[in-house]
């Protein structure tokens with residue numbers, strides 16, 4: 312366990328995640344995750360309003376690519392007269408994707424994501440593919456206009472089923488969440504409008520490209536595996552397992568992922584990450600196209616099994632905090648007694664061992680990493696979302712993931728579209 316400096320006016324507790332602890336006037340339970348924590352910063356009052364965002368017309372799909380140029384493996388086999396496999400044999404890949412939604416500006420000051428959506432709306436041919444419709448839209452127009460994360464509350468924590476069903480919730484984001492759910496969901500329905508949502512974010516943490524998704528979402532893992540093959544810097548991160556529901560926007564569709572890139576400061580654009588994201592988006596859409604063609608061909612052998620490394624989010628770690636509000640400084644940092652240690656700042660996904668420096672108190676004392684007892688024996692811990700600016704209010708200094716291998720079924724032959732072929736691998 313890390314030791315806290317008790318100098319100065321207030322005692323300092325370690326930032327250890329564990330049994331319930333009091334942080335900034337509320338209690339955090341040890342098994343709470345970022346998404347669960349996100350419910351508590353209550354800013355429910357309706358102080359501002361913004362008009363419902365129009366949903367731009369979907370880009371017009373170009374004609375299907377030249378079928379003679381680079382046939383997919385599945386199509387080639389069908390053409391050769393092989394019998395089609397029973398559809399159940401390709402479960403869960405038995406369903407074609409009809410609608411993909413690409414959303415930007417779910418957090419209004421994450422302008423890389425909003426700029427990507429704007430670019431796709433300006434150049435609809437980029438997101439268009441032959442076998443499905445692509446919708447591109449802005450999630451939180453009011454927040455984008457004000458260059459703030461949200462107006463009343465975090466939109467990306469408004470998508471629990473119970474909250475969507477609660478008509479008494481009248482914050483700007485609660486109302487927008489219902490609009491989005493009506494436009495792209497409804498969440499949990501047998502036939503949501505969107506089969507896949509790719510929600511574009513950026514983070515102040517140095518996460519690189521991190522694709523965050525529910526652990527059981529096989530289509531998103533297939534896309535993730537495909538993107539990892541193109542760009543080994545891409546990481547696949549599983550939301551905390553064992554949750555009945557998640558509050559993020561992508562979960563209202565049948566499949567969905569949060570597309571995080573960092574480090575990018577609030578309100579800023581990062582050219583390299585913008586270009587890298589756009590390239591990866593093109594390849595993701597190519598994968599969906601190949602998925603559809605393989606499904607329609609009904610050939611289960613179009614998928615190969617592939618083992619990919621995944622990071623499994625397991626818990627959050629808060630900053631060490633003073634026991635009492637000894638500072639006259641207002642704001643969410645008022646009780647924070649230590650900063651992220653320079654040894655790990657900007658080093659997301661670097662393995663952490665017990666005692667490694669993670670915090671530096673205001674008095675200059677180092678606090679070591681407090682691995683759980685079981686973790687120390689069996690698991691290597693990886694910190695990510697280190698010093699994400701939006702998480703100060705959520706009581707999160709960083710998150711902890713364990714790494715594992717996940718077997719994913721991936722369409723083995725994916726035709727590179729004209730749009731992707733023109734893209735540089737990196738910005």
Ligand SMILES: [Zn+2]
Pocket residue numbers: 417418421512513
């Ligand atoms: Zn975000």
